[in-house]
Amino acid sequence: MKTDEQIYAFKxxxxxxxxxxxxxxxxxxxxxxxNSINLGFPPIENAFPxxxxxxxxxxxxxSASIEEMASTNGFIAVLLSKLMQFDGAAIWVSxxxxxxxxxxxxxxxxxxxxxxxxxxxxxxxxxxxxxxxxCKRITAVVGExxxxxxxxxxxxxxxxxxSRVTGLLVRDQPNIxxxxxxLSRWHITALPRELPDGMPGIGFPRWNIELLRxxxxxxGVWQVEYSxxxxxxxxxxxxxxxxxxxxxx
Amino acid sequence: MCKRFVAIWFRHLKTDxxxxxxxxxxxxxxxxxxxxxxxxxxxEVSAVxxxxxxxxxxxxxxxxxxxxxxxxxxxxxxxxxKLLTKLAxxxxxxxxxxxxxxxxxxxxDVSGCSHLWGSEEAYLKDIVTKLRALGYHVRVxxxxxxGAAWGVCRYGKEKxxxxxxxxxxxxxxxxxxxxxxxINITDRLQKLGLYKIKSFMxxxxxxxxxxxxxxxxxxxxxxxxxxxxxxxxxxxxxPYNERLPCLEPIQTAAGIEIALQKLLDKLCNRLEKEGxxxxxxxxxxxxxxxxxxxxxxxxxxxxxxxxxxxKLFEPKIxxxxxxxxxxxxxxxxxxxxxxxxxxxxxxxxxxxxxxxEVAELLDNLESKFGNNIIRRYLPDEHHLPEHSIKLAKSLxxxxxxxxxxxxxxxxxxxxxxxxxxxxxxIPDYPPMNFRFNGKLHKVTKADACERIESEWWxxxxxxxxxxxxxxxxxxxxxxxxxxxxxxxxxxxxxxxGFFE
Numbered sequence: 001m002k003t004d005e006q007i008y009a010f011k012x013x014x015x016x017x018x019x020x021x022x023x024x025x026x027x028x029x030x031x032x033x034x035n036s037i038n039l040g041f042p043p044i045e046n047a048f049p050x051x052x053x054x055x056x057x058x059x060x061x062x063s064a065s066i067e068e069m070a071s072t073n074g075f076i077a078v079l080l081s082k083l084m085q086f087d088g089a090a091i092w093v094s095x096x097x098x099x100x101x102x103x104x105x106x107x108x109x110x111x112x113x114x115x116x117x118x119x120x121x122x123x124x125x126x127x128x129x130x131x132x133x134x135c136k137r138i139t140a141v142v143g144e145x146x147x148x149x150x151x152x153x154x155x156x157x158x159x160x161x162x163s164r165v166t167g168l169l170v171r172d173q174p175n176i177x178x179x180x181x182x183l184s185r186w187h188i189t190a191l192p193r194e195l196p197d198g199m200p201g202i203g204f205p206r207w208n209i210e211l212l213r214x215x216x217x218x219x220g221v222w223q224v225e226y227s228x229x230x231x232x233x234x235x236x237x238x239x240x241x242x243x244x245x246x247x248x249x
Numbered sequence: 250m251c252k253r254f255v256a257i258w259f260r261h262l263k264t265d266x267x268x269x270x271x272x273x274x275x276x277x278x279x280x281x282x283x284x285x286x287x288x289x290x291x292x293e294v295s296a297v298x299x300x301x302x303x304x305x306x307x308x309x310x311x312x313x314x315x316x317x318x319x320x321x322x323x324x325x326x327x328x329x330x331k332l333l334t335k336l337a338x339x340x341x342x343x344x345x346x347x348x349x350x351x352x353x354x355x356x357x358d359v360s361g362c363s364h365l366w367g368s369e370e371a372y373l374k375d376i377v378t379k380l381r382a383l384g385y386h387v388r389v390x391x392x393x394x395x396g397a398a399w400g401v402c403r404y405g406k407e408k409x410x411x412x413x414x415x416x417x418x419x420x421x422x423x424x425x426x427x428x429x430x431x432i433n434i435t436d437r438l439q440k441l442g443l444y445k446i447k448s449f450m451x452x453x454x455x456x457x458x459x460x461x462x463x464x465x466x467x468x469x470x471x472x473x474x475x476x477x478x479x480x481x482x483x484x485x486x487x488p489y490n491e492r493l494p495c496l497e498p499i500q501t502a503a504g505i506e507i508a509l510q511k512l513l514d515k516l517c518n519r520l521e522k523e524g525x526x527x528x529x530x531x532x533x534x535x536x537x538x539x540x541x542x543x544x545x546x547x548x549x550x551x552x553x554x555x556x557x558x559x560k561l562f563e564p565k566i567x568x569x570x571x572x573x574x575x576x577x578x579x580x581x582x583x584x585x586x587x588x589x590x591x592x593x594x595x596x597x598x599x600x601x602x603x604x605x606e607v608a609e610l611l612d613n614l615e616s617k618f619g620n621n622i623i624r625r626y627l628p629d630e631h632h633l634p635e636h637s638i639k640l641a642k643s644l645x646x647x648x649x650x651x652x653x654x655x656x657x658x659x660x661x662x663x664x665x666x667x668x669x670x671x672x673x674x675i676p677d678y679p680p681m682n683f684r685f686n687g688k689l690h691k692v693t694k695a696d697a698c699e700r701i702e703s704e705w706w707x708x709x710x711x712x713x714x715x716x717x718x719x720x721x722x723x724x725x726x727x728x729x730x731x732x733x734x735x736x737x738x739x740x741x742x743x744x745x746g747f748f749e
Binding site (some may be wrong): 067068069070071073075077085089098099100101102103104105106110111112114115116118119120126128130131135136137138190191192193200201202203205206207239241 | 694
């Protein structure tokens with residue numbers, strides 16, 4: 001008579017294999033042709049399955065105010081700089097853009113590599129995001145969109161999986177927070193900046209990065225400072241989300 | 250069949266051309282001059298100036314003594330080449346073989362052409378009257394050989410048409426210069442008293458060769474018709490235009506699509522052969538009631554891809570109103586560019602702006618949503634933030650200067666700065682608090698002021714003093730004060746952007 005533990009040990013490789021097979025079905029595909037990117041910040045990467053920031057899928061960013069929108073754009077610029085490190089091009093689709101291209105350079109993105117598509121309404125924006133996601137020669141698509149239904153997000157996710165383009169959807173003050181087919185959901189807010197020893201000035205950008213949802217991963221919260229072209233964890237007052245507030249997709 | 254040539258001599262080519270463009274010069278004596286060996290030498294005189302006794306080769310100072318009111322214009326060297334080429338293309342309505350004869354003439358090979366105008370007289374008369382109507386002073390001559398026509402045109406005094414085989418009589422009384430000889434040969438002939446061609450035409454060839462070289466014999470043979478002369482005709486660029494007439498008037502969208510497809514196939518086939526691509530195209534439908542319906546497309550990248558171009562036209566086909574039917578379709582490519590083909594890598598999908606797929610994606614978006622939706626920015630050398638970027642004209646335009654990061658610029662920027670209420674210490678300290686969107690923000694941190702002066706040579710305006718401030722929640726804003734605090738004036742404050 002085998003004990004439960006013995007049965008588990010016997011089935012463990014099978015279960016692990018099954019889990020590996022399920023991952024690609026859920027949007028975590030890794031192709032040999034993909035340039036794997038390194039965010040340079042292991043805690044965030046460890047939140048994803050296989051500890052790799054997933055490309056060829058869509059990520060969703062929430063923002064509740066214009067100030068949060070600015071912080072979100074800052075973090076997106078950092079992601080873009082990592083995604084575009086192999087001389088790529090990106091498309092930024094929006095119907096109410098106020099991003100200042102000049103400032104992207106501070107985050108290591110060459111602003112002239114970004115094509116801005118400025119449209120009149122949300123409907124057109126959604127179409128343009130989908131068309132852009134279908135174009136294989138683009139590295140990333142940033143779409144500023146307020147409302148998106150589950151079905152629409154599913155279309156975008158499938159298009160991204162097909163073309164291996166990374167989609168970053170920025171949702172500015174959405175009325176309802178519905179479920180989407182995006183692989184992850186983020187919320188970025190600004191933290192007070194600090195400089196050592198009361199030095200004059202403002203200091204480097206600091207963010208509270210909340211990974212609210214991630215499929216098959218571990219959501220988390222990180223306090224991060226962006227200086228000298230990389231993300232660094234802020235050491236003091238680390239806290240985590242209570243277990244009951246965590247959700248997985 | 251014997252050959253016939255027409256030589257056209259423009260006596261005041263460049264000056265006539267200038268009069269055409271600036272009619273106020275018509276009654277003015279003006280000359281074109283260029284510097285030669287440290288002095289201004291006249292290269293061409295206008296018809297009016299010629300009557301005052303001025304001629305090419307004079308020094309400008311001398312000309313001013315002869316006729317003080319003369320106007321001097323700078324000579325442009327390459328004008329005559331371009332101008333003559335255009336005139337030669339214009340002359341193609343008279344003959345398929347036309348060539349330019351620098352510096353101031355045209356040569357037409359009119360063998361078998363003149364009878365279409367009735368007679369050679371009528372033919373020449375037509376050429377002369379049309380050119381004179383354009384404002385050019387011309388002389389023309391027709392002969393069996395190019396050389397004879399050239400000589401008679403410039404030096405002949407009696408008649409312009411030299412009949413078949415009569416070129417040797419016609420040349421008899423002309424000076425040696427009529428043979429298109431180099432200046433040192435004509436000088437030597439002059440020195441020896443050979444003022445007319447007839448004086449040396451029948452001399453022994455070996456004697457002429459010994460004294461004057463091979464060139465004289467060549468030119469003489471060419472003028473008399475003993476030696477062939479080859480001319481290099483101008484070939485006009487054929488417009489990128491395709492036509493498709495229909496036997497029966499077309500009324501259906503399906504019919505229009507077939508017509509468009511056929512025209513695109515033809516046009517793209519030609520573009521493919523020439524290594525070119527189109528940027529703009531117009532598809533015109535001529536209706537039976539003589540109305541013309543047209544649709545236009547524009548691309549971001551020179552394209553010769555039928556499928557892609559058809560896709561751009563497709564949504565616009567519905568706007569064509571066929572009414573009683575369309576009898577003729579034309580497709581015109583109004584802007585053509587060379588395609589720089591590059592080697593594509595096979596094993597990796599590389600992503601870059603120059604890729605055809607990206608350009609086609611942008612074309613599709615533009616054709617759906619209008620032309621002004623796509624923007625790409627390049628740095629511009631200005632300090633004012635709204636002027637520090639400029640729009641790129643094409644996808645492969647490269648930045649001419651670096652993107653600067655020495656000054657802090659916000660990530661989100663308000664195109665129109667919004668006024669805010671501020672409490673700030675005088676004279677130039679950052680505010681202590683400010684009210685924006687109905688909320689009071691207490692400033693906890695601020696950076697030193699960055700003053701940006703407006704560019705007085707471009708526009709007038711007060712300078713701006715920019716401050717980066719952070720409120721108690723850690724959110725950062727870009728505020729500025731317009732102008733100074735001074736006697737009686739209270740400068741206003743604005744918010745111009747948000748930091749991440």
